[in-house]
Amino acid sequence: MKTVSEKINQPFAVWGIVSCLLAVPGMVGVFYTPGMAARLTWTVISAGLGGGAVICWAGLFRDRRLRGAAGCALFGVLLAATMLEAVSWMISGKSFGYEFAMHFSVNTLRYALHGYEVAAVAALAYGVAATAASGWLTFRGPVALPFRRSGFWAVACLLGLLILPTPAGEALRCWGIRPLLRDTSEASEQEFERFGIKTDAVDRSEIAASPGRNLILIYLESMESTYLDETLFPGLMPNITRLMKEAVVFENVIPAENAGFTVGAVFSSLAGFELTDLQLSGRHGNDGINPVIGNRLGSLPAVLGRAGYFQSFMNSASLNFVGIYVILKELGYTDLWSAADLPEEARRQLGLDGIWGGCRDGLLLKLAFQKYLLLAREKRPFNLTLLTIDAHHPDGFVAKGGPVYALPGKEPSQLLTAIFRTDKAFGEFVDALKQTPAWEDTVVFVTTDHLAMNGASTTPLLRRNPRRRLIAFALNAGPPRRIAVEGRTFDFAPTIAELLGVKHNYRFPQGESLLGNPDSRRLAGDSPEGRRVLESYLRRKSGPGPGNVSGNVMKIVDSPYPAILIGGVPMPLFSEEYGILAYPKEGECLAVRLGPDGLAEAWRRFDAYGKAESFLRSPGRYVLAGRGPGPDGNGDDYYLAAGSPGAFRTVRAGSPVGLSLPLP
Numbered sequence: 001m002k003t004v005s006e007k008i009n010q011p012f013a014v015w016g017i018v019s020c021l022l023a024v025p026g027m028v029g030v031f032y033t034p035g036m037a038a039r040l041t042w043t044v045i046s047a048g049l050g051g052g053a054v055i056c057w058a059g060l061f062r063d064r065r066l067r068g069a070a071g072c073a074l075f076g077v078l079l080a081a082t083m084l085e086a087v088s089w090m091i092s093g094k095s096f097g098y099e100f101a102m103h104f105s106v107n108t109l110r111y112a113l114h115g116y117e118v119a120a121v122a123a124l125a126y127g128v129a130a131t132a133a134s135g136w137l138t139f140r141g142p143v144a145l146p147f148r149r150s151g152f153w154a155v156a157c158l159l160g161l162l163i164l165p166t167p168a169g170e171a172l173r174c175w176g177i178r179p180l181l182r183d184t185s186e187a188s189e190q191e192f193e194r195f196g197i198k199t200d201a202v203d204r205s206e207i208a209a210s211p212g213r214n215l216i217l218i219y220l221e222s223m224e225s226t227y228l229d230e231t232l233f234p235g236l237m238p239n240i241t242r243l244m245k246e247a248v249v250f251e252n253v254i255p256a257e258n259a260g261f262t263v264g265a266v267f268s269s270l271a272g273f274e275l276t277d278l279q280l281s282g283r284h285g286n287d288g289i290n291p292v293i294g295n296r297l298g299s300l301p302a303v304l305g306r307a308g309y310f311q312s313f314m315n316s317a318s319l320n321f322v323g324i325y326v327i328l329k330e331l332g333y334t335d336l337w338s339a340a341d342l343p344e345e346a347r348r349q350l351g352l353d354g355i356w357g358g359c360r361d362g363l364l365l366k367l368a369f370q371k372y373l374l375l376a377r378e379k380r381p382f383n384l385t386l387l388t389i390d391a392h393h394p395d396g397f398v399a400k401g402g403p404v405y406a407l408p409g410k411e412p413s414q415l416l417t418a419i420f421r422t423d424k425a426f427g428e429f430v431d432a433l434k435q436t437p438a439w440e441d442t443v444v445f446v447t448t449d450h451l452a453m454n455g456a457s458t459t460p461l462l463r464r465n466p467r468r469r470l471i472a473f474a475l476n477a478g479p480p481r482r483i484a485v486e487g488r489t490f491d492f493a494p495t496i497a498e499l500l501g502v503k504h505n506y507r508f509p510q511g512e513s514l515l516g517n518p519d520s521r522r523l524a525g526d527s528p529e530g531r532r533v534l535e536s537y538l539r540r541k542s543g544p545g546p547g548n549v550s551g552n553v554m555k556i557v558d559s560p561y562p563a564i565l566i567g568g569v570p571m572p573l574f575s576e577e578y579g580i581l582a583y584p585k586e587g588e589c590l591a592v593r594l595g596p597d598g599l600a601e602a603w604r605r606f607d608a609y610g611k612a613e614s615f616l617r618s619p620g621r622y623v624l625a626g627r628g629p630g631p632d633g634n635g636d637d638y639y640l641a642a643g644s645p646g647a648f649r650t651v652r653a654g655s656p657v658g659l660s661l662p663l664p
Contacts, residue, residue, distance in 0.1 A: 014055050014137050014138065015051045015052055015055050016051070017051075017133075017137060018050070018051040018054050018055060018071075018075065018134050018137060018138075019047045019048050019050065019051030019052075020047070020051075021051075021075075021079070021130040021133060021134060022046070022047040022050040022051060022075070022078060022079060022082055023043060023044065023046075023047035024126070024130075025079065025082045025083040025086045025123070025126070026043035026046060026047060026082050026085075026086060026167070027040075027043060028086040028089075028090065029043070029085060029086040029088075029089030029090065030043055032089045032090045032093060032454040032455070032459070033089060033093055033094075033454075034463060039089075042164070042165055042166065045164065045166070046082070046161065046164070046166035046167060046168075047082075049157045049160045049161050049164075049166065050075075050078045050082075050157070050161060050166075050168075052153060052154075052157040053074060053078070053154055053157035053158050053161060054071050054074050054075045054078070054134060054138065055071065055138060056150045056151075056153040056154035056157060057070055057071065057074050057150075057154045057158075058070050058071035058074075058138035059150035059154070060150055060151055060154065064139055064140075065139070067138050067139060068135045068136065068138050068139025068140075069135065070138070071134055071135055071137070071138025071139070072131055072132070072134055072135030072138070075130075075131055075134035075135070076127075076131045076134075077168075078161070078167075078168060079127060079130060079131060080127070081167040081168045081171050082167045083123060083127060084096075084100075084167070084171075085167035085170060085171070087100070088100040089454065090454055090455045091393075091453055091454060091455055092260060092261070092453070092454065093454040095165070095167070095170040095174075096167075096170045096171055096173075096174040096175075097174060098258045098261075098264065098275075098277075099258075099260055099261045099264075101174070101175075102261065102263060102264070102322050116394060116455075178277075179277075182277065182535075183532045184535075184536075184539075185532075185536070186536055186540075187532070187533040187536035187537065191529075191533045191536075192533060192537065193521070194521060194524075194533075195521060195522065195524055195525045195529075195530045195533050195534070196510065196512075196519045196520075196521035196522030196523075196524070196525065197509055197510060197522070197525070197533060197534060197537055198507045198508070198509055198510075199509075199537060199540075200507055201297060201298065201506060201507040201508070201509060201541075202298075202505060202506060202507075203296045203297075203298075203541075203545055204295075204296055204297060204298045204299075204302050205296075205545065206505075207298050207302060207303055207306045207504060207505065207506050208306060208504065208505050209303050209304070209306040209307035209502055209503060209504035209505070209506070210307055210502070210503045210504075211304075211307040211308050211309065211381040211502060212307070212381070212497075212500035212501030212502040212503070213381070213441045213442060213443050213500050213501055214375075214376075214381055214382050214383075214384075214438065214441050214442040214443070214500075215304070215309075215382070215383045215384070215385075215442070215443055215445065215496065215500055216368075216372065216384050216385075216386070216433070216442060216443070216444045216445070217383065217384070217385040217386070217445050217496065218385075218386045218388070218426075218444065218445070218446045218447070219262075219265070219266065219269075219385070219386065219387045219388065219447060219448065219449045220388050220391065220422065220426075220446065220447070220448045220449070220471060221262070221387070221388045221389050221390065221391045221392050221448070221449060222391045222392055222393060222448065222449070222450065222451075222452045222453060222456065223391050223419060223422075223448040223452070223471055224448055224451045224452055224462070224468055224469065224470060224471060225251070225468070225469040225470065225471050226452075226461075226462050226465040226468055227419060227452075227471075228240070228241060228244075228471070229465065232461050232464060232465070233407070233416065233461070234407075234408065235405075236405060236416060236419060236420055236423070237419065237420070237423040238423065238427075239423045239424060239426055239427025239428075239430075240423050240426060240427070240446075240471070242427070243427065243430055243473075243475060244473050245480060246475065246480050247473040247474055247475050247477070247480060248473060248474045248477045248478060248480065248481055248483065248499070249472070249473040249480075249481070249482045249483065250472040250473065250483050250485075250487060250495070250514055251469065251472075251482055251483065251484055252469060252483075252484050252485060252486050252487060253447075253469060253470045253472050253486075253487040253488065253489070253491065253492075253514070254451075254468075254469060254470065254487075254488065255450050255451060255470065255488070255489050256268045256274050256488040256489040256490050256510075256526065257274045257525070257526035257531065258274055258275045258276065259274065259275070259450060259488075259489040259490075260450050260451070261449075261450055261453075262387070262449045262450065263275075263321075263322050263323075263324055263327065264450075265449040265450045265489055266324070266327070266328075266387070266449060267279075267327055267331075268488075268489040268490045269300075269447070269489050269490065269492040269493060270299050270300045270301060270331050270492075270493055271294075271297070271299045271300075271331065271490070271493065271508075272298075272299065272300070272490050272491075272493040272494060272508025272509060272510060272511035273294075273297070273490050273508065273509040273510040273511065273534065273538075274490060274510065274525065274526070274531070274534060276293075276531060276534060276535050276538065277531075277535070278290070278293045278294075278535050278538055278539070279293050279294075289323045289326055289327055289330075290600060291326060291330045291569070291570060291571075291572065292542050292543070292569050292571070292599045292600050293538050293539075293542050294538040294541050294542055295330070295541075295542055295543070295569055296541045296542065296543070296545050297509065297538075297541045298506045298508075299331045299332055299493065300331075300332075300492075300493040300494075300496060300497060301331045301332030301333055301383065302331065302332040302506075303497055303502060303504045303506050304332070304381075304383050304497075304502065305332045305334075306504070307381065307502055307504070308380065308381060309380075309381045309382055309383050310334070310335065310375060310378065310380055310381070310382045310383070311332060311333045311334055311335065311382070311383040311385075312333070312334075312335035312336075312337065312371060312375070312382070312383070312384050312385065313328050313333045313335070313336050313337065313385045313386075313387070314337045314338075314364065314367065314368055314371065314384070314385070314386050314387070315337075315338055315339070315357075315364070315386065315387035315388075315389070316338070316339045316340065316356050316357035316358075316359040316360075316361075316364055316387075316388075316389040317338065317339075317340055317356045317357050317387075317389055318338055318340040318341050318357065319336055319338045319340075319341055320341070320580040320581070323572070323574065325561065325581065326561060326572050326581070329560040329561055330560075333385070337371075338357065339352055339357035339358065339359030339364070340356065340357035340358075340359075350363070354397070355397070356389045356392065356397060357389070359389075360390055360397065360398070360399050360421075361388040361389065361390040361418075361421070361422040361425055361426075362399075362421060362422070362424075362425035364386060364388060364389075365386070365425045365426065365428070365429040366425075366429075368384065368386050368429070369429055369432055369433070371384060372384055372433065372436075372438070373436070376436065376437070376438035387449070388422055390418040390419075390421065390422050391415065391418050391419050391422060391452075393415075393452065393453040393454075393455040393456040393457075394415075394455045394456060394457055395413075395414045395415045395456075395457045396414050396415035396416075396417070396418030396419070397418055398414055398417050398418050398421060402421060403417070403420065403421065403424070404417045404420075405417045405419070405420035413457065413458070414457075415456060415457050415458055416458065426446075430444065430475065439476065440476075442476060443474055443475070443476055443477050443496075443499050443500055444474065444475040444476060445472075445473075445474045445475075445477075445492075445496050445499065446471065446472070446473055446474075446475070447470055447471060447472040447473075447492060448470050448471045448472075450470075451468055451470065470489070472487075472492070474496075474499050477499045478499075483514055483515070485514045485517075485518065486520075486523065487514045487518070488510075488511075488522075488523065488526075490508070490510045490511035490522075491511045491512055491513070491514050491518065492511070493508055493511050494508045494511045494512055494513040495511075495513045495514045495515060497513075498513045498515050498516075499515070509534070509537060510522050510525055510534070542597075542599065543567065543569065543597055543599055544567045544568035544569060545568075552567070552662055552663050553565075553567070553660065553661075553662060553663065554566045554567070554623060554640070554642065554660065554661055554662075554663055555640075555658065555659060555660035555661070556573075556625060556638075556640060556656045556657055556658065556659045556660075557570065557657065558657050561573075561581050562581045562582065562583055563581075564590075564592065564623060564625055564640070566592070566594070566598070566599060566600055566623060566663065567598050567599055567663060569599060569600075571592055571600040571603065571623075573590060573625065574590075574603070574605060575605060583627075583638075583656050584605075584625060584626045584627040584638070584656070585627065586627055586628055586636075587607060587608050587609075587626075587627065587628045587629070588605065588606065588607055588608070588626055588627060588628075589605070589606050589608065589609040589611075589612050589624055589625070589626035589630065590603060590604075590605045590606075590624065590625045590626060591603060591604055591605075591606065591612045591615050591616060591622060591623075591624055592622060592623040592624070592625075593615070593618070593620055593621075593622055594620065594621040594622065594623065594663075594664075598621075598663055600623075608629075609624075609626060609628070609629055609630050609631065612624075616645045617645075619644070620644065621642070621643070621644055621664045622642070622643065622644065622645070622648075622664075623640075623641070623642050623664075624639070624640070624641040624642070624648065625638075625639070625640050625641075625656070625659075626638070626639055627639070627656075630648075630650060631643075631648035631650055632648070632650040632652075635652050637652050637653060637654050638652065638653055638654070638655065638656040638659065639651065639652045639659070640652075640656075640659040640660070640661055641661075642661050642662075642663065642664040643664045644664065649661060649664070
């Protein structure tokens with residue numbers, strides 16, 4: 001009779017245990033999708049294929065130590081993919097994609113883990129223990145199959161993992177296949193018309209506009225119309241409910257493609273078109289935003305800037321977060337304020353500490369009111385934009401003390417308390433605005449950046465609403481009314497401009513005012529074909545534009561942010577901490593590959609010039625900016641270089657700003 005140890009070492013027993021170890025993190029994602037049955041099915045299939053791949057791959061090695069190491073290595077890779085996909089499902093309700101890629105970096109990890117500390121420690125412990133267990137099982141187990149059969153089944157299982165919608169397959173399609181299959185063909189005028197894309201937009205430099213009323217634009221973090229449902233959340237948002245009775249309410253707006261997270265939503269709502277893959281550097285990861293893409297197009301801030309508006313943006317989190325500083329500057333904001341980026345002395349005086357800037361929404365709104373009073377005295381139209389943070393998943397942020405909120409018969413909820421307090425602070429903010437002389441000339445437009453994320457503690461209740469929509473309403477914008485026209489995030493820009501009474505000659509590529517009769521064809525733009533057509537138009541509107549006299553020159557500048565000005569278009573000096581702008585430190589090198597049009601196509605930052613060789617391997621033209629030894633092999637000061645590998649022209653100086661060269 002076989003002992004327990006002998007039974008465990010049987011091939012099918014090893015396969016079953018390894019498969020179960022892989023299935024555990026996959027089960028986490030099951031709870032964050034409405035289609036739980038389908039998700040559960042694919043989780044089981046994925047785990048089974050993964051377990052088979054591990055033991056068959058290990059079976060190729062006759063040496064027990066090699067067998068254990070091989071099984072451990074493959075299991076670790078598959079487990080990492082499964083755990084990361086579970087995180088993606090938890091955040092966005094879908095597998096690997098734009099939301100996950102934009103937030104997956106060392107720079108954002110410290111923010112992303114807040115609120116998930118226990119889960120992160122548990123996941124790390126499980127990952128180490130499960131990987132060690134897989135190594136022990138394959139080390140102890142007998143060679144399961146003859147060499148040929150083991151190789152056949154190993155390949156078959158791996159192919160199944162990569163072809164089917166498993167974590168490994170989704171990762172391959174997201175970061176490997178998707179960029180390679182990107183369709184760069186030019187769209188026809190008929191295709192632009194089919195998706196409601198307006199190709200007659202004037203360049204940003206040609207926008208003409210006259211001012212209307214002042215704007216206070218508020219993005220409420222992760223709130224949605226479901227929170228206004230008194231049957232689910234009684235008395236949660238009494239002030240917003242009260243104020244919406246005197247507002248123009250847009251009750252049928254959902255997130256646009258890639259606007260399911262803050263940066264994508266802010267971009268789309270201000271630019272009037274969706275954020276696309278082209279705005280990324282080319283690796284479909286968080287390398288910062290490429291401002292070259294569609295740089296000749298306008299935006300709501302660009303229109304307001306042409307009309308003479310002073311434009312300020314205030315929020316709690318760092319403006320370095322996923323490169324939002326660059327986005328806001330490119331869109332047209334000139335005055336940017338962040339609680340997290342304040343000098344330490346100023347933070348102490350305001351009592352700021354903790355994650356996301358330590359600035360709770362109540363304080364942000366109080367500071368915004370003081371800013372409003374200052375702007376109102378200037379007798380100049382202004383756009384004051386606020387981004388709140390307290391309702392951020394998983395459980396929100398609240399300061400010690402103050403009112404709390406609990407559902408009937410339940411313990412107080414931190415997330416609902418955060419929403420309750422933000423609603424209270426917002427009501428006080430608007431009531432204070434109404435007492436000022438500038439109120440008559442001010443429109444307050446309020447929206448949520450996106451729907452509540454799947455990781456929010458309120459998700460089970462939110463799913464009871466089959467019709468989840470963004471909160472969107474305008475105060476002091478005319479007679480109260482409710483508008484049921486179907487809209488997307490990109491419709492906010494033209495809608496706000498019309499509410500303000502701003503006259504302009506700009507046509508937003510996708511967005512249309514919800515106050516009229518918008519073209520329904522624009523709503524089909526979130527299809528794969530629609531995205532291809534939009535990207536075609538963005539490429540058409542990229543670059544220095546006709547008549548630009550600086551098209552053949554590049555130089556390092558410090559305004560509007562640290563950048564290499566290439567052909568009149570800035571390439572941000574992103575640091576190794578993605579999204580953060582900084583001049584190169586000692587030894588660092590920023591390598592930029594130029595496309596056929598001479599504009600930045602992709603970039604990487606290295607801690608030494610010698611480590612850039614792999615990036616510079618492909619034939620083509622490159623621009624390098626760094627400090628210390630560079631392509632010329634000497635010097636410890638700043639350099640700017642242009643050319644191709646082995647044929648770089650280099651200039652140096654003690655300061656990076658002002659270094660200049662002709663484009664290669």
